[in-house]
Amino acid sequence: MDKKGQKPPIVRLLEKHRALKLPDKPSIAVLPFTNMxxxxxxxxxxxxxxxxxxxxxxxxxxxxxxxxxxxxxxKGKAVKIEQVAKDLGVRYVLEGSVRRVGGQVRITAQLxxxxxxxxxxxxxxxxxxxxxxxxxxxxxxxxxxxxAVNLVADEHARLTKKGTDNLGAYDLVLxxxxxxxxxxxxxxxxAREMFERAVQLxxxxxxxxxxxxxxxxxxxxxxxxxxxxxxxxxxxLGEKAVSLDESSPQGHVILGxxxxxxxxxxxxxxxxEKAVSLxxxDADALSSLxxxxxxxxxxxxxLGYIEKAIRLNPNYPEHYIFTLGHAFFELKMYEEAVEAxxxxxxxxxxxxxxxxxxxxxYGHLGKQEFARAKAEEVKRMIPGFSLKxxxxxxxxxxxxxxxHFAEGLRKAGLH
Numbered sequence: 001m002d003k004k005g006q007k008p009p010i011v012r013l014l015e016k017h018r019a020l021k022l023p024d025k026p027s028i029a030v031l032p033f034t035n036m037x038x039x040x041x042x043x044x045x046x047x048x049x050x051x052x053x054x055x056x057x058x059x060x061x062x063x064x065x066x067x068x069x070x071x072x073x074x075k076g077k078a079v080k081i082e083q084v085a086k087d088l089g090v091r092y093v094l095e096g097s098v099r100r101v102g103g104q105v106r107i108t109a110q111l112x113x114x115x116x117x118x119x120x121x122x123x124x125x126x127x128x129x130x131x132x133x134x135x136x137x138x139x140x141x142x143x144x145x146x147x148a149v150n151l152v153a154d155e156h157a158r159l160t161k162k163g164t165d166n167l168g169a170y171d172l173v174l175x176x177x178x179x180x181x182x183x184x185x186x187x188x189x190x191a192r193e194m195f196e197r198a199v200q201l202x203x204x205x206x207x208x209x210x211x212x213x214x215x216x217x218x219x220x221x222x223x224x225x226x227x228x229x230x231x232x233x234x235x236x237l238g239e240k241a242v243s244l245d246e247s248s249p250q251g252h253v254i255l256g257x258x259x260x261x262x263x264x265x266x267x268x269x270x271x272x273e274k275a276v277s278l279x280x281x282d283a284d285a286l287s288s289l290x291x292x293x294x295x296x297x298x299x300x301x302x303l304g305y306i307e308k309a310i311r312l313n314p315n316y317p318e319h320y321i322f323t324l325g326h327a328f329f330e331l332k333m334y335e336e337a338v339e340a341x342x343x344x345x346x347x348x349x350x351x352x353x354x355x356x357x358x359x360x361x362y363g364h365l366g367k368q369e370f371a372r373a374k375a376e377e378v379k380r381m382i383p384g385f386s387l388k389x390x391x392x393x394x395x396x397x398x399x400x401x402x403x404h405f406a407e408g409l410r411k412a413g414l415h
Contacts, residue, residue: 089314183348356393390414
């Protein structure tokens with residue numbers, strides 16, 4: 001509780017984020033484009049088109065753009081535009097469809113003002129697949145024009161800059177990304193094959209290298225492999241991704257994550273700050289920056305970044321709420337930490353860092369029954385668990401912070 005006996009602002013935000021006022025700039029949510037092809041396997045392509053539009057729009061500082069994770073909760077659902085806008089705290093909603101047949105693609109898109117229910121802009125495009133990148137630029141430009149947003153500095157150049165002009169490599173990265181988001185060991189391996197093939201087709205494709213980094217980090221974080229060479233390879237690939245395109249927010253985010261797991265905290269923070277400066281709507285970059293600050297012993301400084309990330313991504317993933325719980329743990333606000341960490345586990349029961357910190361919370365709170373139960377669960381999930389392994393998965397900068405964490409685990413019965 002704060003000085004007035006109220007919950008901290010970040011806790012109130014989690015409880016009432018949908019009641020927030022609209023941002024002071026045009027705010028938009030891009031709903032997943034519907035796959036109108038007869039082949040359901042083309043879902044990856046319509047999803048990729050949606051994500052590309054979100055990525056392009058989010059790099060415009062004059063817009064407020066809801067993140068992918070939140071809008072994709074509406075995929076395949078019949079929704080009312082007004083309700084979507086209310087849920088996500090935006091005024092405008094973009095929806096559309098994609099039909100891909102052979103070398104042809106048809107895209108329809110409409111931008112709706114949820115306040116009035118009127119169409120601000122709508123269009124249908126029939127193009128060759130070879131024109132897909134120009135089409136993405138055109139749609140983005142039409143939205144910017146419809147919302148009367150002024151581009152600043154080098155935003156126009158960055159919007160028209162594409163990672164590749166090789167359709168085969170682009171298609172493979174879309175497929176690889178779809179596999180990656182399934183979060184299983186098997187899908188991670190399938191994603192690796194796709195990204196490697198993409199690099200073969202275009203050795204200068206930043207997103208393909210970023211994908212190769214993510215599969216290594218996923219294997220490390222989920223305990224699918226404990227080979228230290230994974231992080232060394234990830235570092236080399238991450239540096240390659242950034243060197244190919246210094247203006248890519250994704251490249252800086254991925255390299256920042258590698259630095260964090262390598263316990264090079266200052267470099268991680270620098271990379272995340274670069275990503276946020278290049279894309280102020282990047283909720284993942286904001287959350288990652290918050291996480292790096294917590295691991296660096298600066299939990300209070302992290303809270304503001306987590307708040308911004310959650311506002312941009314109201315249906316936040318497990319690692320956002322974990323970072324919040326970890327920050328509360330470091331601030332010794334154990335009850336608040338327990339609430340956040342339990343939410344993280346509900347979102348992803350396999351996310352091990354949340355289990356570790358929750359066990360430590362119960363240990364410090366003296367709730368022995370809960371602590372022992374959580375300790376046994378950790379042992380079942382990670383046979384042969386050790387504090388050394390926990391220290392690798394929790395890359396803390398300060399020895400005192402790790403000892404605080406380890407003491408909680410020991411009190412819970414983990415050694």
